[in-house]
Amino acid sequence: MEEKRGCRYEFSKGLVKENPLLVLMVGLCSALAVSTKLENCIFMGLAVIFVLVCSNVIISIIRGFIPYRIRIPIFIVVIASFVTIVDLFLKAYFQPIYERLGVWIPLIVVNCIILARAEGYASDHPVRDSAFDGLGIGLGYTLVILIMAFFRELLGTGHIVLFDHTIISLGTDKMPIIFIMFPGAFITFALMVAALKWYQERRKPKEGGESR
Amino acid sequence: MNEVWRYFLIFFGAMMVYNFILIRFIGLCPFFGISNRLETSIGMSVSVVFVMVMASSVCWILWNYVLDPLNIEFLYIVTFILVIASLVQFVEMIIKNTSPPLYKAMGIYLPLITTNCAVLAAVIESIVPGFNKMHVAYNYSFPEALVFTIGVALGFALVLILFAAMRERLELAPIPKFFRGIPIAFIAAALYSLAFMGFAGMFGL
Numbered sequence: 001m002e003e004k005r006g007c008r009y010e011f012s013k014g015l016v017k018e019n020p021l022l023v024l025m026v027g028l029c030s031a032l033a034v035s036t037k038l039e040n041c042i043f044m045g046l047a048v049i050f051v052l053v054c055s056n057v058i059i060s061i062i063r064g065f066i067p068y069r070i071r072i073p074i075f076i077v078v079i080a081s082f083v084t085i086v087d088l089f090l091k092a093y094f095q096p097i098y099e100r101l102g103v104w105i106p107l108i109v110v111n112c113i114i115l116a117r118a119e120g121y122a123s124d125h126p127v128r129d130s131a132f133d134g135l136g137i138g139l140g141y142t143l144v145i146l147i148m149a150f151f152r153e154l155l156g157t158g159h160i161v162l163f164d165h166t167i168i169s170l171g172t173d174k175m176p177i178i179f180i181m182f183p184g185a186f187i188t189f190a191l192m193v194a195a196l197k198w199y200q201e202r203r204k205p206k207e208g209g210e211s212r
Numbered sequence: 213m214n215e216v217w218r219y220f221l222i223f224f225g226a227m228m229v230y231n232f233i234l235i236r237f238i239g240l241c242p243f244f245g246i247s248n249r250l251e252t253s254i255g256m257s258v259s260v261v262f263v264m265v266m267a268s269s270v271c272w273i274l275w276n277y278v279l280d281p282l283n284i285e286f287l288y289i290v291t292f293i294l295v296i297a298s299l300v301q302f303v304e305m306i307i308k309n310t311s312p313p314l315y316k317a318m319g320i321y322l323p324l325i326t327t328n329c330a331v332l333a334a335v336i337e338s339i340v341p342g343f344n345k346m347h348v349a350y351n352y353s354f355p356e357a358l359v360f361t362i363g364v365a366l367g368f369a370l371v372l373i374l375f376a377a378m379r380e381r382l383e384l385a386p387i388p389k390f391f392r393g394i395p396i397a398f399i400a401a402a403l404y405s406l407a408f409m410g411f412a413g414m415f416g417l
Contacts, residue, residue, distance in 0.1 A: 025394060026241060029329050033237040072326070073297055080290040088286060103238075103333055103343045106289045110329045112241050182235055182409060183402035190398035194390040201390070 007132045014136030020113045021144045021189075022196045027113035030104050031141070032185040035148040038160055043090070043097050045142030047105065049135065051082045052114055056122040056134035063123050075118040076109070083108045113141060148188050156180030219359050221415055225346045226363030229412060232330050233371045234405040239330030243372060244397060253376035256324075257369030261362075263303065263325050264334050267296045268361040271335045272354055285340075292335050297326045334364045375404065 018024060021031050034044045055078050059066075066074050087105050090098040098105065108114065117137055122130040153160050156179035159169035178184050232238045242256060271292050279285050304322045307315045325331060337344045338357040352360060379397060387396050 025244065028240040028244070029237050032240065073294070076293055076297055076326075077290065080293050084286060084289050087289065103336055106336055106343075107238070107329050107333055109289055109293050110326075110332050182237070182405045185237065186398045186402035186405060190391070190395040190402070193398070194395040197390045197395075 007128065010129050010132040011136040014133065014138070014140040015143065016140070016196075018137070019140040019144065019196075020116075020137050021141060022193055024113075024116070026116055027111045027141060028189070030107060030111060031145045031148070032189060034101065034104055035145045035152055035185065035188075036156075036180045037100075038146065038149045038153055039162055040097070040100055041142070041145045041149040043094065044101060044104065045138070045145060047086045047090070048108060048111065048113070048141055049138030050086060051079065051108055052117060052138040053131055053134040054082045055079045055114060055118055056130040057127055059118045059122040060125060060127045060130035066123070071123065072115075072119070075115060075123075079114055079118065080109050113137060144192070148185075148192065152179045152184055152188055156184060219356070222346070222352075222356055223359050223363040224415065226360045227367035227370070228408065229414060230346055231367045231371060231408050231411075232333070232364055233368060234401065234408045236333075238333045239328055239368060242324060242328050242330075243375070244394065248376070248379060250373070250376045250380060253372045257372050259322055259325060260328065260330065260368055261365040263296070263300060263322070264331050264365040264368075265358065265361050266303070267292075267299055267331055268335050268338050268357055269354075270299065271295055272339050272352075272357050275339045288336070288340055292332060296331055296335070300326050330364070330368055334361050338364075371404070375401070 014020070016023075020026050021028060030044065030048075034040050055075070058078050059075060062074075083106065086108070090101070090105060117134060121133050125133070150160065154168065154170065156175060156177055158172050158175040160167045179188070230236060233240065233243050242260075274291060274295065275285075275288065279288060279291065300322050304315075307322075338352055338360045341351050344352075378400060382396060382400065391399070
């Protein structure tokens with residue numbers, strides 16, 4: 001029972017409390033660059049979740065044998081191997097997506113989220129917890145980029161296109177294109193961080209009275 | 213003349229038009245982490261310029277004389293990141309033993325650079341065809357790759373230093389409560405990015 005709650009906690013903390021993007025502020029580069037289109041974000045999120053879970057599991061399995069001083073190069077090699085798998089897989093089966101994501105797929109290697117989880121979590125926690133941690137953090141990342149992409153695509157182009165189907169349309173093309181351009185990413189992200197701060201501030205006194 | 217112009221275009225394009233931080237969003241983590249103070253951001257910029265140029269030269273040689281002839285291009289991610297990681301350690305050791313003042317200035321930033329996406333991105337874009345936004349599917353020769361990397365590195369340094377200078381002033385400004393700290397820095401970055409977008413299309417880049 002104790003263990004089960006542990007797993008759920010490991011999983012859910014990545015969504016809000018330790019959200020990699022909004023709270024820990026790591027891995028921003030790919031999040032801002034990719035979130036111009038909802039479709040890109042789905043693939044990017046899946047790629048990050050895959051690499052994060054697999055590398056967390058492997059590192060957690062071999063954590064007993066790694067000499068402390070060369071741990072970082074070992075982590076990097078493990079992560080790089082999984083990124084290579086994703087790279088080749090997307091290249092083979094999803095060529096257009098691969099071309100659109102471009103340099104961001106190989107750059108998952110240096111995405112700070114993954115190395116930070118390997119170093120800070122998987123290297124001294126059991127396998128199952130590490131897997132759930134990776135899943136939670138990865139989903140937290142995916143959730144944020146999906147929300148960002150939703151607003152940016154909708155406001156920037158006036159409609160959301162998912163796999164060649166128009167899901168939502170505002171019925172006009174005359175939209176502020178700035179949202180899918182570069183400054184739009186910065187502004188959207190700034191507003192999201194401010195909104196989360198506001199939300200946490202508002203919730204704080206309640207929580208303090210209830211449990212802590 | 214034509215040759216010089218071409219190199220200038222690669223340099224200018226890499227530095228301004230396709231600026232890594234503001235236009236491509238590459239290297240944002242150290243950007244927001246370190247740009248609090250002017251002094252630290254200068255130290256970081258110097259180290260990034262140094263490591264980027266070295267890594268790109270070594271990787272160019274590896275790609276063109278080892279990976280490409282042996283048809284093992286798919287190993288590029290593993291190879292490049294290992295080259296960068298070991299290079300950073302190597303440089304750190306050399307600087308530590310030869311020049312203590314330089315180590316004092318750059319030392320703490322060097323380990324951070326391994327996971328700086330800007331370095332890996334600069335290396336990949338200057339070497340592997342198909343990733344470069346400026347010249348798609350075009351192989352840079354060695355001097356071209358070098359010029360591209362120097363441009364990228366200087367563009368990175370320029371923005372980092374400019375932004376640090378501004379953030380120091382931002383601390384004193386009256387800002388709405390929930391925008392203090394990171395959010396206002398992002399809004400400022402948006403304005404910078406807007407300004408840099410003005411370079412788009414210059415010289416047909």
